[in-house]
Amino acid sequence: MSDEVKSADLAHLIGEREPIVNDFQIIIATVNGTGSQTANTVLLRALFRMGIPVNGKNIFPSNIQGLPTWFTIRASKDGYMARRETNEVLVAFNQATYAQDIAELPEGGVCFYPEDWGMTPSREDISFYPMPVEELVGTIEVPANLKDYIANMVYVGCLAAILDIDRDEIEASLDFHFSGKAKPIQLNMSVVNAAYEWALDNLPKTDPYRVERMGQNDDLILLDGNSAGALGAVFGGVSMIAWYPITPSTSLIDAAREYLNDLRRDPDSGLATYAIIQAEDEIGAIGMVIGAGWAGARSMTSTSGPGLSLMTEFAGLAYFAEIPAVIWDIQRVGPSTGLPTRTSQGDLMMAYFLGHGDSKHVCLLPATVGECFECGWRAFDLAERLQTPVFVLSDLDLGMNLWMSDVFDYPDQPMDRGKVLSAEDLERLGRFARYEDADGDGIGPRTLPGTDHPLAAYFTRGTGHNEYAIYSERPEDWLANMARLGRKFDTARTLVPKPVVDEVKKAKIGLIAYGTTHHPVVEARDRLKQYDITPSYLRLRALPLEETTRDFITRHERVYVIENNNDGQMANLLHMEYPELASRVISLAHLDGMPLTARWITEAVLEQEGEH
Amino acid sequence: MSDEVKSADLAHLIGEREPIVNDFQIIIATVNGTGSQTANTVLLRALFRMGIPVNGKNIFPSNIQGLPTWFTIRASKDGYMARRETNEVLVAFNQATYAQDIAELPEGGVCFYPEDWGMTPSREDISFYPMPVEELVGTIEVPANLKDYIANMVYVGCLAAILDIDRDEIEASLDFHFSGKAKPIQLNMSVVNAAYEWALDNLPKTDPYRVERMGQNDDLILLDGNSAGALGAVFGGVSMIAWYPITPSTSLIDAAREYLNDLRRDPDSGLATYAIIQAEDEIGAIGMVIGAGWAGARSMTSTSGPGLSLMTEFAGLAYFAEIPAVIWDIQRVGPSTGLPTRTSQGDLMMAYFLGHGDSKHVCLLPATVGECFECGWRAFDLAERLQTPVFVLSDLDLGMNLWMSDVFDYPDQPMDRGKVLSAEDLERLGRFARYEDADGDGIGPRTLPGTDHPLAAYFTRGTGHNEYAIYSERPEDWLANMARLGRKFDTARTLVPKPVVDEVKKAKIGLIAYGTTHHPVVEARDRLKQYDITPSYLRLRALPLEETTRDFITRHERVYVIENNNDGQMANLLHMEYPELASRVISLAHLDGMPLTARWITEAVLEQEGEH
Amino acid sequence: MGIKINEIGLERNDYKGRPTTLCKGCGHNSISNQIIAVTYELSINPHRVIKLSGIGCSSKSPAYFLGRSHGFNALHGRMPAIATGATTVNNHLIAIGVSGDGDTGSIGMGQFKHMIRRNIPVLYIVENNGVYGLTKGQFSATADEGQFLKYAGLNELPPIDICLEALAAEASFVARSFAGDPTQVRELMKAALSHRGTAVLDIISPCVTFNNHEASTKSYPYGKAREEPLQDITYVPYAEPIMVDYNPGDVQVVEMFDGSHMQLKKLDPASHDPTNRMAAITLLEEARVENEFITGLIYVDEDRPTFREVSHQLETPLVDLPDDCLRPSPEALEKVMSRMRCCH
């Protein structure tokens, strides 16, 4: 039966209300460890394949099995990727939370639930769709241990029927999920079909929500930021990864392992041309990365807050001894162990200043999976060019959730290995001073261990040193070295990705955001239009800051810095960096573990502007 | 022979030039590991006992034996305690550096040197005093292994003769140094006397420098900041110290061990009523401190930059789980291992924000040994009242050098053990919520392990929690808890030591300093008077900041923040804290390993003011 | 009516904690239950106990027992430091530490070693499952060499032996057990709670979600099939008389520091003497070579003093000292000052 016909059949069932098409949010409430992930991602991908802008977010507990977990899928014809506070369509698959889940539905909302619970609809103002889960699963031949798991396909089928999701796309998504393995695809699909047919015959549609195919998504992909970052690192030529498991960073390493296994084997021997070391802890991990970077390999680690804390001392060493390294921080909620499975932008200040004494670091701030990919390779160019650790600050929302993206572009420039002197170079130059600023960019030349030349060797140390890397306590040497590091940091300003500016003519106010906060800001700007507020927008993509940002602030009377942390850390950095402009820089920061929403931002800005 | 007569005898020898009395700086250049410390401190103490304001600074290498080391003694009739760049009187006791040392003497300077080297005076414009060291030492009965050591007493004797230092005070100082042990006192004194006599007979005085007794110093002491801090901690009732050796912090623990051994033994059994644990590293040290603080004991650690870096993760836990702890950071030059034996104020920013996520800490900023003593005990009151780690940021200059101070005042208030509920309290209240803000000060009540009541127990964790310390991932709980921590931090603002303000009527500019930078600022303000610049002065004594500082900045057009680090960290914090005033807050920061001088500050301010 | 109560009038329920959030069947849950049983049976007053842990599924478990005891879920691998600090200032507390193989064997190796070296009085339980449970199944330092796991792939590094590491650091009480052998776990826990210093209990505690297949030496099937108890252990509280109902040769009686006893019924004639350190080390090395899964008491030394004792520290808990013992008198300060005064 073709989609057209089917939807026609359904049409007459729809109540009086205007249909709402491709513009609502689904929330699926389940118990973790029951395998609902497959069902949820398949639903998400099916909508994606229908060309509908979608974004999925997994809101899961720090636990392995038995606790409540939610998955939201937002379909947005306008292409908004941010989370929304309200969910119109609920799949109540968790008995422990359904009362609360239902209570939170807006008027006119929808609730799918297992009729097996024998629960009686508690609200008049929403559409209830009972689902005979056990019965439907019972009709299919399933190994006992898969029953719970497969049961999730029942809601996939029912949603498909009621919301008009194309079953071919569901099948295609299952095919993608099980990378073509016929058996599981067929098994899951049979449940989907059974549920679908049953729903068509038994559930008169009483709600206005449905989806419709939109333009093709041919050049789009659906991916999580951690996979994208890992892939980027692989195309950045990473050779050594040392890490220690921690949520939400682990999946970046898992992805890197798979990609490297595919793409970095020696054709003849089949041996790995890379190394991945699961270290004993994060101190070991970053130490290994620094050792490898010192020896000349592109090496990286990935961690989250607690691990970053443990890397503090080594970060200072790498900064001061000037050793390239790439450190990904997939931010979760802190302080301390905090909320390990919730998202935040709370490590910004720490990463920027990581280490005792006076140290400052280059930080990249990806906002999309596309930028995760780009940071993946570009971080190495920056680290080797600047001979310094580069921090990539992603977060749980970007790293672990599925986002739409254009296909990734191949790096548009060859690898920049920085100033490395070969034996030939040394022969030609006849001299070598490791920390000499010959080019005025603050960057000295380095040599790699194993370079076969009597001049090649130098002694790397975290202690005070002169241009020849020789230990020195002389005040002049210390001053000169710190001054050079300052010049190098200024060079960094010119090399890191520039902010993206969307200037609105005559706008009095501006917004500044970075990372995932970008998505709700885009939506919030549209909402603010209704209030005749049309702020300019600057999205930061890196630290240290450069002139673009200063100029942007200068051109506006008030600049709101929107971020997902408690203390307004980026606003603080802007105050420090531009004291003369600090009075116009206003912090709008909020952190409760959830990604920011357009609503919160809109209201925060309105409240502020009300005061003006 | 009485002082009067003697100085009379000397008088006629003095050249044409005006005598310069009690206002010059001596520098003693030696090789480390040769035991010149005794000689130097004895000299310092002798002048101190003569009632002359003095300050001594030991400029030593990160090494045990054989490298150059310098000791400067400044006599200042005006009572300035800061280092000065120029040294008028040199004791050239190190062959490796004497050429340089002599070259650095100002015109009219003085040089004492061992004639044994057979060196020929290289400059006309300074007074040279050769000393027959070997010959003089030869005349005395000394065990061979003490010869080098005792040789240092030769310059003590010669300086005494030429500069007119009272030998009785030298003897008294030796007596103090060897706590009354007759043999070493007599042995050293005999060399001093021999050299003294010889100098009187053989060295015609050709320089203008001399000392004269000034008013009595009866109620003054001469002490290093680490000893003062340790003593303060003991009078703060510290019961547990866990530490790991690191320069320049080690001597604080050594002093604490001695004081505790004296003052904290059980009268009956003679057993220790305290514990000192040399941990395996700084992570262990702070962990032990937190464990002890959680269990209800006043516990502390002391470290320096690298150790502080390692404490990052635990600092975040203590902040978020709200456990009292006291951490001393005797700052040395960073980044990284940096200059382990040089002073700095470079850990300020790091200590304030130590930990990932959004954490902020209470920091005390002692400027004098008296304040080290006070911080020693007050830090515990603050830590237990606020249930949070308190950082005391001293530095190498304050911690390891000898400073004059008034005798210390006994704590003016009983120990504040904070909100601790006993079994009786629980019985009375009938309920217990660990993180409930009943009093509106953001501080909840705590119970100690071992409290014999069914309600007493709670579960301490670094993960998100509700008022009952129960694990929670609910956004509302997270927000509420962080909001309460914010209120608690505001309470801290009201409890930490207030800044010391010296307001100058109608002054357009103000200076802000903290810690040891205070001393050169005092002198610089006097110097600036000559240029009709009379800035007001605010000395910060703690973080977080409070209104006094905001008001001070508001009252002045330009405020210069003077500090001994590279990045102007306190200026940065002020920019963050007071964005609306940031444009008037100007950073004057300098770090080369040496304490700041009045000259540098004066010139820096003049240069800035020139621009205005 | 007639709810069982123990000597101090508490029910078993008074020793329970919050409902577990660990997976059904997780070995850690069974260990939590043994802790509840043991503390109940020994009539330990919950308020005297502190529950300490690092980070991991294992480290979560203290929330699931002894709800009336103070708990401290610290940082990954850092529980030994917390235990050291807390017991040093209050040695009357009974410290029960729960860690995991990752928490102890990987990130925590250093602190584990030095806690043992100081002989800090704590029952230190390693819930050893050969994987990182909470982070979803990576290999830990105790994973079997050559083992394959769905997510982590193949492990080609040799496992560290928690017990051997403990012995190398001069542990005074070392035992190994199996979550599937609750009786032995209980008797060993009782003895460990009577021990003078650090008691290391390496309990194989299967992770049913990530590492429970036969091939794994940390699985239930393997444990059930292969466990070789060294002794039949009976703990005899101080109060009760020891009755040796078989000929002395077959039983070894170990007197614990608090006067209670362990009765060790030897299970084979040429059996192990747990008071002999050399024998203990050899035993472990042989078991490694033969890959035998031996359980029971491996080593005990009740004579080794604790850190507090070697530090000549007062027996009274430091936290119980009145403020005036903590802060010396004004006279004391005056004395110190006068010694320093310019001209005394």
Next chain:
Amino acid sequence: MGIKINEIGLERNDYKGRPTTLCKGCGHNSISNQIIAVTYELSINPHRVIKLSGIGCSSKSPAYFLGRSHGFNALHGRMPAIATGATTVNNHLIAIGVSGDGDTGSIGMGQFKHMIRRNIPVLYIVENNGVYGLTKGQFSATADEGQFLKYAGLNELPPIDICLEALAAEASFVARSFAGDPTQVRELMKAALSHRGTAVLDIISPCVTFNNHEASTKSYPYGKAREEPLQDITYVPYAEPIMVDYNPGDVQVVEMFDGSHMQLKKLDPASHDPTNRMAAITLLEEARVENEFITGLIYVDEDRPTFREVSHQLETPLVDLPDDCLRPSPEALEKVMSRMRCCH
């Protein structure tokens, strides 16, 4: 005229470093000299060597030898991580790590253990003096129990045994020596440099400034008086033939991974077999009990593969791979993308 040069035409001076700043007579200086002698005699090309260390007097010493080799004076206790990273990406480098007893036994315990577990190819020297030299004489974790020091007072904790710790972590080469026995130090170093994985050399290296009194087992007087060498060791380079000039029973020949040999002339009949791990462990435990100062080769296993080998990593150093091997082709990316594309 006739300056001695080695096979690759370098003088002994080419192996020297900057002048030492350590105390006169410090054991560490003599060890530096042996490193210079050994690398010179073995004609090792200095540019192939990397010198790694942590923090301490011992860790300063790499500045004082092999001035033509890259050096990395890292962080306190963290040199093993640096060694792991550097050798993993360039296994053609010859890594010489110098650490101290504090650097390894206290703060560095965890990294030390896990480096050994991975069998990272590095000659890991512990210059063991029982104190923290650079911070002026506190006790380290290897200090003698019951020892008294001027500044630190009395040590009442048992020492950890670097060699036993190494063995527990499955070290494949473990030896102990004495800075006062340069010949043995040299032969052991040569063998260690031919070893496949981690070679742990625990060298008692007296601190003349803080811990050199007779009573200390880490002093020259004690070492001179009490050293009991296990074997008479001769290293035979690959090139040279082994000549067994005494009856086989008295000599044990160990073939190293690179084809060179160690000739171990047994010094007493019932002597130690360094290829037997159990024997090695027992030997150390006996020495501890009897407090004997045994030196020599304690354990060696040339069959244990390195981390690179078990990781199935290419033999070619990763740093030598051309950029186009590092960055996969545009086609490769296109292939990955097409798999992800919405509708492939």
